[in-house]
Amino acid sequence: MIRSAICGIGTALPKRVVKNAELEEIVDTSDEWIVQRTGIRQRYIAGKGETTVTLGTRAAREALQNAGLEIGDIDLIILATSTPDHTFPASATEIQQALEMKHGVAFDVQAVCSGFVFALTTADLYLRCQMARRVLVIGAETFSRILDWKDRTTCVLFGDGAGAVVLEAVDGVGDIRDYGILASILRSDGRHVKKLYVNGGPSTTQTIGHLCMEGREVFKYAVGAITDVVNTCLKVAGISHESLDWFVPHQANKRIIEASAHRLGIADEKVVVTIDGHGNTSAASVPLALAVAVRDGRVKRGDLIMLEAMGGGFTWGAVLVRW
Numbered sequence: 531m532i533r534s535a536i537c538g539i540g541t542a543l544p545k546r547v548v549k550n551a552e553l554e555e556i557v558d559t560s561d562e563w564i565v566q567r568t569g570i571r572q573r574y575i576a577g578k579g580e581t582t583v584t585l586g587t588r589a590a591r592e593a594l595q596n597a598g599l600e601i602g603d604i605d606l607i608i609l610a611t612s613t614p615d616h617t618f619p620a621s622a623t624e625i626q627q628a629l630e631m632k633h634g635v636a637f638d639v640q641a642v643c644s645g646f647v648f649a650l651t652t653a654d655l656y657l658r659c660q661m662a663r664r665v666l667v668i669g670a671e672t673f674s675r676i677l678d679w680k681d682r683t684t685c686v687l688f689g690d691g692a693g694a695v696v697l698e699a700v701d702g703v704g705d706i707r708d709y710g711i712l713a714s715i716l717r718s719d720g721r722h723v724k725k726l727y728v729n730g731g732p733s734t735t736q737t738i739g740h741l742c743m744e745g746r747e748v749f750k751y752a753v754g755a756i757t758d759v760v761n762t763c764l765k766v767a768g769i770s771h772e773s774l775d776w777f778v779p780h781q782a783n784k785r786i787i788e789a790s791a792h793r794l795g796i797a798d799e800k801v802v803v804t805i806d807g808h809g810n811t812s813a814a815s816v817p818l819a820l821a822v823a824v825r826d827g828r829v830k831r832g833d834l835i836m837l838e839a840m841g842g843g844f845t846w847g848a849v850l851v852r853w
């Protein structure tokens with residue numbers, strides 16, 4: 531059986547760090563409120579010349595280097611983003627150009643904060659159908675460009691950044707001992723579109739628009755959706771939460787992460803939390819968090835990791851992977 535193993539990981543963050551104190555100058559907020567309600571202490575904000583494509587390209591280059599591969603080894607690029615450089619073409623093709631990849635195929639996936647798990651699952655299907663042998667999966671965002679910097683209920687929450695992995699087709703025996711993606715569950719429910727959306731777009735207002743969110747409503751839905759999809763993923767894989775070595779959740783709110791882990795019975799020490807340093811980077815948050823845990827030595831070869839995310843749409847999903 532073909533499995534999709536992660537053989538390289540890379541990240542990119544903008545140069546500028548914005549701490550909570552700096553936001554106190556812009557909107558009526560406080561470091562104390564932001565830390566207590568979200569766990570965020572700082573975020574990175576893209577400056578001039580830093581875009582979704584430049585950040586995504588940097589993360590992709592690092593992932594390739596980490597895998598010991600060159601762009602010629604890659605058949606497919608999937609970019610998860612809600613903040614493309616242009617309405618079209620797909621930013622994935624602009625990354626393809628930047629990496630000087632003249633073969634293969636590149637496209638974007640749009641599932642907001644769940645984008646990375648949606649892109650990972652799409653890549654896994656390509657590999658298992660033998661339509662590709664190696665895939666670059668990137669999550670890259672510049673949410674700072676769609677925020678209303680006068681709205682304290684949203685502008686303090688998000689940050690910019692990118693993370694990327696290289697997935698490679700490997701032989702597996704077809705059970706839980708295999709390396710790579712072992713199970714994946716995706717969900718969406720369009721009844722919730724107005725709870726988290728951007729109020730502009732090419733076909734409606736011909737503007738980019740600003741992010742609008744009913745935070746409390748999203749919060750309430752998130753914990754139930756996340757636990758449901760993680761439990762389903764565990765069931766499909768035929769394992770219990772106790773077999774997990776690491777839980778790498780989407781970094782939207784520390785309280786959502788803690789409540790979900792608690793409800794799932796996952797011990798605190800198995801939960802990777804990076805929201806304090808990055809804020810919510812949407813489709814980049816899961817690969818950024820995963821990279822932190824890989825680099826600091828927590829994640830080791832053979833470890834079982836549950837990735838999950840939830841975002842606008844609503845969309846949500848979970849991916850079980852053996853490192």
Ligand code: UT7
Binds near residue numbers: 564568683686810842
């Ligand atoms: O990644 C996509 C998914 N997104 C999420 O998962 C986000 C989910 N939602 C959340 O994380 C939380 O709902 C928020 C962090 C957005 C808000 O936290 P909350 O505990 O739900 O606060 P709230 O919206 O109930 O607001 C509580 C109070 C309000 O004041 P009153 O009405 O009680 O007087 C807000 O006006 O906090 C006020 N408030 C703020 N105060 C200081 C809202 N934003 C701020 C702020 N600084 N930045």
